[in-house]
Amino acid sequence: MRKPVMMVFSFLLMFQLLFTAVPTLSFACSCVQPGPPQEALEKAGAVFSGKVTKVTKTREFINVEFEVNTAWKGVSDRTLTVLTSIGGEVSCGFDFKTGKEYLVYASKMNSGALEASFCSRTRLLDSASSDLQELGSGTTFDRPQIEQQVTPDPSAAELKQEPKKESKQEPKKEKKEMTWFVKTVWIVIGALFLTVLVVGLIRMNRR
Incomplete structure (x- = not known):
């Protein structure tokens, strides 16, 4: 049980670092x-x-x-x-x-x-x-x-x-400034990835 929890914690930490590291993108005029x-x-x-x-x-x-x-x-x-x-x-x-x-x-x-x-x-x-x-x-x-x-x-x-x-x-x-769009995409991708990971861990525990 400890190993799945550590995996979830590691993923959340990695996702947080990735999200904060994404630069504010501003497309050329x-x-x-x-x-x-x-x-x-x-x-x-x-x-x-x-x-x-x-x-x-x-x-x-x-x-x-x-x-x-x-x-x-x-x-x-x-x-x-x-x-x-x-x-x-x-x-x-x-x-x-x-x-x-x-x-x-x-x-x-x-x-x-x-x-x-x-x-x-x-x-x-x-x-x-x-x-x-x-x-x-x-x-x-x-x-x-x-x-x-x-x-x-x-x-x-x-x-x-x-x-x-x-x-x-x-x-x-x-003017194309799509910072909000990029951040939203990252949040959605991260949420989906986290959901899949949690569902997988739950199924593993049931076995």
Whole structure:
């Protein structure tokens, strides 16, 4: 009788170690291929180029602060904060680096905040020459140039165009995080295995 009990105890210990050793699996980000620059511009909540001045990690997102150089849509200030998912490319987040310059296609979240995704056309500014060519000239946030444009023609302030309504359509993306599924499978397999083992031991004892 002692031997079957030790077998059950050993199995339970092994199952516990196996379950705790299973890493939290998070599958790679799966994205819908972004469209060409003009299509991405229409769908984005904001499109701009700028330099990353600060990256701050919170519990839910990574806050990325930019100093905007040029904007094509959805930007009214020289400084701007964009959110991205924690975990980098695995969770469809974009790995921004402080001091680097990027061309950013950001989508507008339900909260009104802007989010940059690995699934968008966001990229290093040095690698965005084709996008810049298709986007054309945007609004430059270079202060000296703005002063030169305003000084010779004071009436130009009256001709300001109203900003276009921003598209609230967010780029489609799929995130596959199936940790709960994997754990459930392990629990079911372990329970079945334990049931078979216990039934077998009971039959052995009856003999």
